[in-house]
Amino acid sequence: MRQEILDTREVCLAFARSDRSRFERSNRELRARGQVILMGTGASLNACKVSQYAFMKEAGILPHVMPASDVSLLENVADRDTLVILVSQSGASYETKVAVEFLKRHGVTVWGITNIGDSPLALQADETFLMNAGEEVSSATKTYAATLLILYAMAAGGSDAFLRRLAELPRAVEETLAVSESKIAAWAEVLGKRDKFYVLGDRAFGVTAQQGALVVKEKTFLHAEGMSLSEFRHGNIEVVEPGLPIVVVAAADSIGESRMHADHLASIGAEVYWIGDREASSERIPSDRSLVLPGLDDTAMSQITTVLPLMMLAENIAAMKGYDVDGFRHISKVVGQY
Incomplete structure (x- = not known):
């Protein structure tokens, strides 16, 4: 993997x-x-x-x-x-x-x-x-x-704009993988010992949160729930208790709202981890729980870079637990039948 x-x-x-x-x-x-x-x-x-x-x-x-x-x-x-x-x-x-x-x-x-x-x-x-x-x-x-x-x-x-953004992507992916290595390994040591955590994102990044959580579940067997920050506020926020781990994913045009939500979640006791192309700008989120990625200033292309640390998190936790990171327990790579 x-x-x-x-x-x-x-x-x-x-x-x-x-x-x-x-x-x-x-x-x-x-x-x-x-x-x-x-x-x-x-x-x-x-x-x-x-x-x-x-x-x-x-x-x-x-x-x-x-x-x-x-x-x-x-x-x-x-x-x-x-x-x-x-x-x-x-x-x-x-x-x-x-x-x-x-x-x-x-x-x-x-x-x-x-x-x-x-x-x-x-x-x-x-x-x-x-x-x-x-x-x-x-x-x-x-x-x-x-x-x-x-x-x-x-x-x-x-379109010329698309081609310019595409040309920047390989560099951004390479830098994302490099800057994420040590911090994600440290997060895995902590999150791998929990039985559940949330992955949240605003706007289009809500789906990126879902995809990251899906990979975590497939590889680690932990209950990782991915959803949009807005949906989490309407009902799901009631599950927050002191120390509940929540990973917030943000970039491009979702930064402002995401910062506000992340700070609020930390204020009510959540243990917030931040993945974004800018700092979380919250005193409640320490630097060791903040991962700043290279900025692309493009919502579409940023989906590709911001999901990478979540995939790395899944792989690190699975390896730490001694699981087969390339295998599955109940499904095959091609789900030909139930």
């Missing part, structure tokens, strides 16, 4: 050097569609949720986001003017196979995003976009970044 996390830089670098004329064409086509749906399961679904923000900002499109398992709900609402972008790292999970077969049977255009070129999704989709992330045996790490890049490129097309 560790190497797969480190490989994220190479995935970003390769994508930045690739031919993106195809994404210019795909951007024009999706803009012409009456309905665009982003669909996936697990980490792929989280990537769809995060990318929804890029579609709204870059393409002026509000795509629907739904789990692949809900595909039958499209029975009476999808038509030939509907475009479904179906995401699956393996391209072979049970939900993915059911979804693509249902969609093709109903005449819906399907674009597949997958890492496996001969998978059922790749073979049946009208158009396939390969992640080209190389083999991945553990939880979704480098394929998660690859998925976001493909979806972002679809949303932005070949």
